[in-house]
Amino acid sequence: MKIRRLGADDAAAFSALRREVTRENPVPMGLTFEEELSRTLDGFRAQLSSPLPNAVFGSFVEGELAGTAAVSRAGQFPSSHHKMVMWGVFTSPRYRRRGLSRQVVETALQHAFDNGVHRVNLQVYVPNEPAITLYTVMGFVEYGIESEAVCLDGKYHDGVHMTLVKSRHNRPLHPTSVGVS
């Protein structure tokens, strides 16, 4: 497996992977499969060309994009530059439980913390036990819930907010611990 930062040239592979993941289960992606199909390659090219420290990382298996994880600035002004938002975490259903996400998420986190970021936040649309477990193992803790964060085909799904402070990176809480720091 190889991990590298994605760019505009990866837009088609990024879109194909997103469609594969969304077709299997749209809830984690927070939009319907039809909505995903409406997204354009130009839009993905722009997203993948966003300037550093924004970055989308991909893990490749035998040359095929198999998983991704991304971090973006939380705001344009320096007052928000201590934190980033993690998004775009998904692995092809054909390559799950092989450690791809763990490694590509770790790469994205290391990139954020290497760029002076103090905290990384994300949101998980639920139910999504695999993602909550993944992030918890990596040290993220829950700090709130947005009720009815998305509505997919008439059904509401809450969004669980999770956060990881730099000092806790690679030093996960014990699973029974509670609270946010």
Ligand SMILES: CC(C)(COP(=O)(O)OP(=O)(O)OC[C@H]1O[C@@H](n2cnc3c(N)ncnc32)[C@H](O)[C@@H]1OP(=O)(O)O)[C@@H](O)C(=O)NCCC(=O)NCCS
């Ligand atoms: C969640 C997801 C990204 C995990 O990807 P993955 O490459 O299979 O994850 P990994 O193999 O790196 O797993 C790392 C750890 O996460 C946890 N985990 C992953 N899948 C799990 C599952 N189905 N059930 C429970 N824990 C799971 C485990 O702790 C696992 O470690 P282990 O295999 O040593 O037990 C993948 O299931 C996925 O793409 N789901 C759909 C999209 C999604 O939910 N994205 C997150 C949006 S916030």
